[in-house]
Amino acid sequence: MKLLESKNKLIVGNWKMHGSLAGNALLLNALAAGAAKLNASVLTAVCVPFPYLAQVQTLLQQSCVAWGAQDLSAHLAGAYTGEVAGSMVAEFGARWVIVGHSERRLYHQESNEQVVLKAKRALEAGLTPIICVGETLAEREAGQTEQVLGQQLQAVLTALTVAQAERMVLAYEPVWAIGTGKSATVQEVSSVHLFLRRILAAVDAKLAHVRVLYGGSMKPDNARALLAEPGVDGGLVGGASLQAGDFLAICQAAQA
Numbered sequence: 001m002k003l004l005e006s007k008n009k010l011i012v013g014n015w016k017m018h019g020s021l022a023g024n025a026l027l028l029n030a031l032a033a034g035a036a037k038l039n040a041s042v043l044t045a046v047c048v049p050f051p052y053l054a055q056v057q058t059l060l061q062q063s064c065v066a067w068g069a070q071d072l073s074a075h076l077a078g079a080y081t082g083e084v085a086g087s088m089v090a091e092f093g094a095r096w097v098i099v100g101h102s103e104r105r106l107y108h109q110e111s112n113e114q115v116v117l118k119a120k121r122a123l124e125a126g127l128t129p130i131i132c133v134g135e136t137l138a139e140r141e142a143g144q145t146e147q148v149l150g151q152q153l154q155a156v157l158t159a160l161t162v163a164q165a166e167r168m169v170l171a172y173e174p175v176w177a178i179g180t181g182k183s184a185t186v187q188e189v190s191s192v193h194l195f196l197r198r199i200l201a202a203v204d205a206k207l208a209h210v211r212v213l214y215g216g217s218m219k220p221d222n223a224r225a226l227l228a229e230p231g232v233d234g235g236l237v238g239g240a241s242l243q244a245g246d247f248l249a250i251c252q253a254a255q256a
């Protein structure tokens with residue numbers, strides 16, 4: 001069962017800071033109806049802003065679409081105004097949480113150390129962290145892609161036990177491809193995914209099953225080629241996840 005599931009593609013929508021109760025209801029109902037027609041080879045989820053977790057739980061609980069949050073606190077509980085604990089997210093039936101998205105690293109100065117702490121908190125709360133790694137355009141142009149990604153991933157692998165790391169999902173999101181309409185090429189994605197897998201395998205053979213997603217301007221017209229790459233286990237979809245038709249088309253492209 002576990003092996004079979006690890007071969008299934010996982011498509012996760014990251015709504016970022018978008019939504020309204022009325023708009024979400026339309027989107028979620030359309031997603032639930034469309035996802036019911038997908039075969040079992042694709043798993044789907046949406047990661048929504050915190051205030052919408054209750055709505056998503058209500059509207060998706062009968063559907064095969066899972067849900068999650070886009071961040072969580074590095075703390076368990078306490079006097080941390082504005083923070084949201086993983087246990088709170090889990091109380092709303094969430095299964096997933098995005099950790100270390102480049103927008104958090106950039107706009108909230110999240111360090112590799114904080115990302116690691118958040119990943120631990122997620123696992124403790126029974127959530128699966130989707131840990132994002134990615135290089136900026138300047139880093140890619142300076143030939144530092146593997147160095148940057150290696151540091152981001154090593155920080156995680158040093159801090160988590162193998163048993164914990166087995167439960168994570170990685171997402172390769174080149175910063176220059178996010179929201180730009182300029183996806184990385186299949187060759188670029190393939191080479192980075194192989195690089196990340198080599199690092200995982202060097203730590204422990206058990207980590208060969210860790211899912212590695214691609215994110216960055218994934219759309220219905222490029223999803224099939226990206227998702228057909230053997231090292232690509234799914235997608236983390238931003239803009240296209242806000243349109244039911246586009247998100248479902250990407251899910252269909254992921255089907256075996």
Ligand SMILES: O=C(CO)COP(=O)(O)O
Nearest residue numbers: 014178179216217238239
């Ligand atoms: O950041 C992303 C998903 O986390 C990707 O966003 P876009 O699909 O809008 O490029």
